[in-house]
Amino acid sequence: xxxxxxxxxxxxxxxxxxxxxxxxxxxxxxxxxxxxxxxxxxxxxxxxxxxxxxxxxxxxxxxxxxxxxxxxxxxxxxxxxxxxxxxxxxxxxxxxxxxxxxxxxxxxxxxxxxxxxxxxxxxxxxxxxxxxxxxxxxxxxxxxxxxxxxxxxxxxxxxxxxxxxxxxxxxxxxxx
Numbered sequence: 496x497x498x499x500x501x502x503x504x505x506x507x508x509x510x511x512x513x514x515x516x517x518x519x520x521x522x523x524x525x526x527x528x529x530x531x532x533x534x535x536x537x538x539x540x541x542x543x544x545x546x547x548x549x550x551x552x553x554x555x556x557x558x559x560x561x562x563x564x565x566x567x568x569x570x571x572x573x574x575x576x577x578x579x580x581x582x583x584x585x586x587x588x589x590x591x592x593x594x595x596x597x598x599x600x601x602x603x604x605x606x607x608x609x610x611x612x613x614x615x616x617x618x619x620x621x622x623x624x625x626x627x628x629x630x631x632x633x634x635x636x637x638x639x640x641x642x643x644x645x646x647x648x649x650x651x652x653x654x655x656x657x658x659x660x661x662x663x664x665x666x667x668x669x670x671x
Contacts, residue, residue, distance in 0.1 A: 532581040577620055577629050585616050586636060593640040598647045605644065609637070641669050
């Protein structure tokens with residue numbers, strides 16, 4: 496990987512000072528490396544509890560059930576996990592955007608600001624199947640936070656729940 500990085504930087508007119516010295520880490524089964532808010536994990540396939548892990552369970556599809564073959568999630572390659580403090584930072588920024596201090600803003604402006612935060616995070620983190628699965632809980636969090644935001648913003652409206660459903664919810668999604 497270091498040689499590929501050196502070639503990549505040379506094509507762009509950049510260089511590493513001590514390119515002849517190995518600057519990496521031995522990546523063997525059971526180890527992990529944290530880099531750029533990701534945790535690269537190399538699975539230890541020989542462990543007895545491998546098939547019970549969150550991202551290493553057996554994957555079932557209609558074809559695999561018909562063939563009676565089951566494929567492990569990413570069992571032959573390292574996989575990515577988003578570091579916990581980065582996910583916490585992302586959730587906190589969404590909570591700040593939808594807190595009661597912003598209830599005076601128009602709904603369209605708040606949606607645009609939340610979309611900007613989400614677009615940046617999803618463009619960065621939405622790399623592999625495992626990172627996509629880690630980002631799924633954001634959907635439930637956003638739904639709950641946005642519903643609370645609408646309840647605060649329109650608290651003086653009579654029949655507020657009906658008002659929110661008719662004006663902002665369509666096909667179980669918030670829309671404007």
